[in-house]
Amino acid sequence: MRIDITDVHRRYGDLEALAGVDFTVEPGDAYGLVGTNGAGKSTLFRLIAGHERPDAGRVEVGGRDAAAAGWRVREEIGFLPEDPGFPPGETGRETLAFHADVRGIGSGPDDVAARIDGAAGTVGLADAIDRPIGGYSKGMRRRLGLAAALLANPSVLLLDEPTAGLDPNGVAALREVLTRVRDETNATVLLASHALREVERVCDRVGVVDGGRLLAEGTPDELADGHEDGLEGAFVSLTGGGRDA
Numbered sequence: 001m002r003i004d005i006t007d008v009h010r011r012y013g014d015l016e017a018l019a020g021v022d023f024t025v026e027p028g029d030a031y032g033l034v035g036t037n038g039a040g041k042s043t044l045f046r047l048i049a050g051h052e053r054p055d056a057g058r059v060e061v062g063g064r065d066a067a068a069a070g071w072r073v074r075e076e077i078g079f080l081p082e083d084p085g086f087p088p089g090e091t092g093r094e095t096l097a098f099h100a101d102v103r104g105i106g107s108g109p110d111d112v113a114a115r116i117d118g119a120a121g122t123v124g125l126a127d128a129i130d131r132p133i134g135g136y137s138k139g140m141r142r143r144l145g146l147a148a149a150l151l152a153n154p155s156v157l158l159l160d161e162p163t164a165g166l167d168p169n170g171v172a173a174l175r176e177v178l179t180r181v182r183d184e185t186n187a188t189v190l191l192a193s194h195a196l197r198e199v200e201r202v203c204d205r206v207g208v209v210d211g212g213r214l215l216a217e218g219t220p221d222e223l224a225d226g227h228e229d230g231l232e233g234a235f236v237s238l239t240g241g242g243r244d245a
Contacts, residue, residue, distance in 0.1 A: 001061060001187075002060075003024065004063075005044070005047075005059055006057050006059075006060070007022055007057040008021045008056070009055045009056040009057055010055055010212075017040050017212050018213075020057070020213065023207050025188055025190060027186075028187070030178075030188075030190075030205075031190050031191070031203060031205050032203035032206040033190065033191065033206075034196055034206060034209070034235060035192075035210050036239060039209040039211065040209050040211075044209075047067070048061060048066055048156075048158060048190065049066070049158060053067040054067075062155065076154055077156045077157075078149030078157045078158070079158045080142075082161040084141060084148070086133045086145075088134030089134060090133055091129070091132055092129040092133060092144050092147075093116055093129045095133060096119065096147060096148055096151060099148045106151075119150040120147055122177075122185075123150070123181070124143060124176075125143055125144060138165055138170065142166065143174065146159075146162070150181070153185070154185075154187055155188060156188045156189075156190070158192075159190070159191045159192070161192060161193055162178070162191065163193060163195045164193075164194070171195065175202060179202065196231050205218065205220075206218065206223055206231065208239065215239070
């Protein structure tokens with residue numbers, strides 16, 4: 001499903017969160033948004049999910065205005081927050097069943113169970129889905145969050161800092177899961193991250209955001225061209241340091 005961001009502006013009082021942002025994510029592509037804290041990435045996610053309206057410009061998901069279409073757009077979107085905050089006393093299966101119930105996903109118990117098993121298998125949690133979440137590693141909890149986002153078979157996935165706080169093994173495992181998700185679902189993926197090397201490996205196109213503006217976009221190779229440190233070098237050059245990256 002295609003995402004179109006056209007001359008989008010958003011203010012919160014005196015703060016200009018977005019200032020004329022334009023980009024398109026083609027169906028089935030993975031698009032990485034990289035930027036310092038407060039750059040505007042989270043605001044874009046809220047607009048795409050239809051939780052807020054832009055002050056000016058247009059946000060379209062599948063050709064529909066994201067805010068005006070409301071639930072019709074939200075039901076097409078799976079969202080992985082940076083910290084899903086799952087209750088440690090529940091099993092992974094219980095938590096996914098709760099998410100399915102709250103969102104009205106599934107046509108009955110058998111369908112919900114099949115969706116849970118399918119999502120758990122996709123993210124590599126089939127052997128742990130009936131264990132308490134309190135025993136999960138941070139990477140496993142992140143993968144459980146991704147499974148929750150996949151329950152409705154979404155056409156769009158919004159991933160907010162999916163590798164934040166993970167050790168190298170956890171990052172590598174999640175990268176493999178994201179690659180598998182793309183192969184199995186053909187969902188359009190929008191990924192906000194500070195992990196520039198992971199964005200470079202996973203995403204088809206990358207947008208560099210700073211101060212509410214899209215400074216540059218292109219394929220990772222296009223942005224990295226001429227920079228000895230690849231995408232990281234391009235990011236530092238564009239943002240004037242990128243200390244939070």
